Structure formats: structure tokens, C-alpha cells
Amino acid sequence: MADLAEGQSISGASEHLEQCLACQKELKIFEAMFKAFRGEIFEPSEEALARAIALMPPAPYRTARLVLGRMSPVRRAGSEEFQLVFEDGDLNARLMYQPIPTGWSVIGRIDGRVTSVESAVGKLELDESGRFRFEVEDLQETDVYINSENGIVKIPAAPEASPDGTERSD
Amino acid sequence: MVRSHAALVYSVPRRRGLGTDDSDDVFQRTFLALHAELPNIRSAQAIPKWLSVVAGRETMRLIRKQESRGEVSLEPLIDFAGSSEISAETMGIEAAQSIELRRRLASLPERCRELLSRLYLMEHPYEKICEELGIPIGSIGPTRARCLSKLKASLDHTLFE
Numbered sequence: 001m002a003d004l005a006e007g008q009s010i011s012g013a014s015e016h017l018e019q020c021l022a023c024q025k026e027l028k029i030f031e032a033m034f035k036a037f038r039g040e041i042f043e044p045s046e047e048a049l050a051r052a053i054a055l056m057p058p059a060p061y062r063t064a065r066l067v068l069g070r071m072s073p074v075r076r077a078g079s080e081e082f083q084l085v086f087e088d089g090d091l092n093a094r095l096m097y098q099p100i101p102t103g104w105s106v107i108g109r110i111d112g113r114v115t116s117v118e119s120a121v122g123k124l125e126l127d128e129s130g131r132f133r134f135e136v137e138d139l140q141e142t143d144v145y146i147n148s149e150n151g152i153v154k155i156p157a158a159p160e161a162s163p164d165g166t167e168r169s170d
Numbered sequence: 171m172v173r174s175h176a177a178l179v180y181s182v183p184r185r186r187g188l189g190t191d192d193s194d195d196v197f198q199r200t201f202l203a204l205h206a207e208l209p210n211i212r213s214a215q216a217i218p219k220w221l222s223v224v225a226g227r228e229t230m231r232l233i234r235k236q237e238s239r240g241e242v243s244l245e246p247l248i249d250f251a252g253s254s255e256i257s258a259e260t261m262g263i264e265a266a267q268s269i270e271l272r273r274r275l276a277s278l279p280e281r282c283r284e285l286l287s288r289l290y291l292m293e294h295p296y297e298k299i300c301e302e303l304g305i306p307i308g309s310i311g312p313t314r315a316r317c318l319s320k321l322k323a324s325l326d327h328t329l330f331e
Binding site: 038039040052126 | 277
């Protein structure tokens with residue numbers, strides 16, 4: 001079907017297509033795919049982006065529950081790495097916090113259907129298994145926003161994580 | 171949300187040939203419209219399609235305005251001979267399809283991602299792809315078919331049907 005969508009002629013294909021609605025539908029999808037490959041993508045300037053962001057109210061979100069791990073005073077002091085696991089419905093996020101000379105490195109993995117993930121450093125790239133990584137100066141900057149099909153889920157900054165999904169402010 | 175959908179919205183006027191200032195205008199107006207409409211949008215899944223259609227309409231609105239002032243020639247409008255409203259929507263949906271396709275391509279296994287990118291985004295010839303990926307020329311066709319099927323299965327079909 002992909003060959004047909006690319007314009008190759010295949011003997012008997014058009015006769016078959018005339019009688020096969022499912023094939024016609026599949027062919028249309030492949031044709032749209034090849035057209036989409038050719039379509040150029042443009043990014044706005046940072047200024048245009050900032051102006052549009054300023055227009056929007058803060059998006060409503062749910063805070064994910066901490067289901068494994070906790071912040072101890074030692075961890076807060078930044079002397080050892082630690083892991084926290086969060087949940088919100090079917091979404092599960094494991095985050096590893098590692099002290100580095102410039103602050104903290106956060107390595108995460110998200111299980112669940114996710115549209116995009118953002119942190120204090122901007123949009124994060126997820127690999128095929130849902131892993132991401134970013135670095136911040138302070139643990140307070142480790143909050144992550146996950147855009148999922150069921151809305152926005154916030155993984156709170158490590159010092160604010162709590163088991164009931166609210167955020168600590170101590 | 172703005173960051174996530176920035177390329178989608180901005181690509182609509184740019185692909186239609188508008189310059190950066192006009193495209194910035196369409197970009198702002200589209201998100202302004204989203205801001206007003208947010209309380210009525212029930213599902214985050216619906217937002218990309220909604221944004222692409224609104225960006226298409228805003229683009230057409232700007233083109234018509236410029237056209238009425240004689241600021242643009244009719245020539246670029248030749249491929250939009252039908253109803254301008256349908257054209258605006260089609261324009262937006264096509265940008266959304268390109269974004270969705272690239273997003274899903276990025277999440278394919280490395281071998282598929284590399285092969286399809288070289289074939290369809292960089293448009294490299296088979297010989298060069300064989301060299302770059304270290305695969306025999308005879309395996310490109312079958313691998314390409316498998317990878318395209320994987321890509322097709324991962325797409326948001328509401329955008330492609």
C-alpha cells in the first residue's frame with residue numbers, strides 16, 4: 001500500500017481498490033503520511049513564544065502522588081542521590097535525583113501515554129521508552145509537568161513531594 | 171501548552187507563505203482564541219486539531235485582508251481554488267499531520283527512525299543510506315515497509331482519516 005501511495009503502479013491494484021473500502025482508507029492514510037513528510041515545520045521566535053505564553057492563564061493540573069521514596073534532611077542537603085516514584089491514575093513516573101557539581105541531574109522515566117513533558121529548563125525530549133534527563137541548580141526546580149491525554153499532571157519538585165498528592169510547603 | 175503546540179500553530183501561516191511578522195500575528199491571535207475557548211475544551215486531545223483549524227482560519231483572514239488592500243498578489247492563492255473556509259481547515263490539518271508524523275517518527279525504534287528520516291526527510295538515495303546505516307540494499311525495501319507500518323499504527327488517526 002505504501003508503494004501505491006508513493007505512485008508506483010502495481011498490476012491489479014486499482015481493480016482491487018475499487019472493491020475494498022478498507023484498502024482505500026489505508027491508501028489515503030499512506031498518501032497523507034507521505035504528504036506530511038514533505039511538509040515543512042517552522043518554529044516561532046522566543047519573543048513570539050514568550051508573548052503567547054504571557055497570554056495564557058496558568059493551566060489547571062493535578063499533582064501526582066508520591067508512592068515510593070521520601071526527602072530526608074541528608075537528601076535535602078544534596079549529599080547523596082535518591083529516587084522518587086509518583087503515580088496519577090495509569091501514569092507512573094520514576095525520577096532519580098543525582099547531585100552534580102552545578103546542582104542536580106534528574107533522570108526520569110514515564111510509563112503512560114504522554115503528549116509532552118516540560119521542566120524548569122523547557123520542553124524535555126523523551127526517548128522511545130519514555131526516558132528523559134535535565135539538570136537544574138536547585139532541587140526546588142525539579143518540578144515536571146506531564147501533558148497527558150487526561151490533562152496535565154505535575155510531578156512536584158522533590159522537596160515538595162508528598163504521598164497524598166498535595167504539595168508540602170515546609 | 172503554548173510550547174507544546176508552538177511549531178504546529180506557527181507552521182500554518184509560514185507554510186502558506188506569510189512572513190515572520192504576519193506569522194507572529196497569526197500565532198498570537200490563535201493562542202488568544204484558545205485562551206477564550208479554554209473553558210469549553212473538554213479534552214486535551216482535541217487541542218492540536220482545534221489549534222490547527224483556528225490557525226488556518228487566522229491565516230486566511232490575514233491573507234484576505236492583505237489581498238483587499240492589494241498587498242499580496244492572487245498568485246499564491248491558486249491552489250486554494252475551493253471554499254476558503256475548507257482550505258483554511260485543510261491548511262491547518264496538514265500542518266498538524268506533519269507535526270504528528272515527526273513526533274511519532276521520533277518515538278520509533280532507532281533503526282526505523284534513521285531509515286525513514288533518511289528516506290523521506292533528507293531524501294537520501296538508497297546507496298547513501300546503505301553506506302550510512304550499514305545495511306544491504308536489498309533489505310531497505312522490506313525494512314521500510316515494516317517501519318512505515320509501525321509509524322502508521324502509532325499515528326493519531328483522527329488527524330489522518
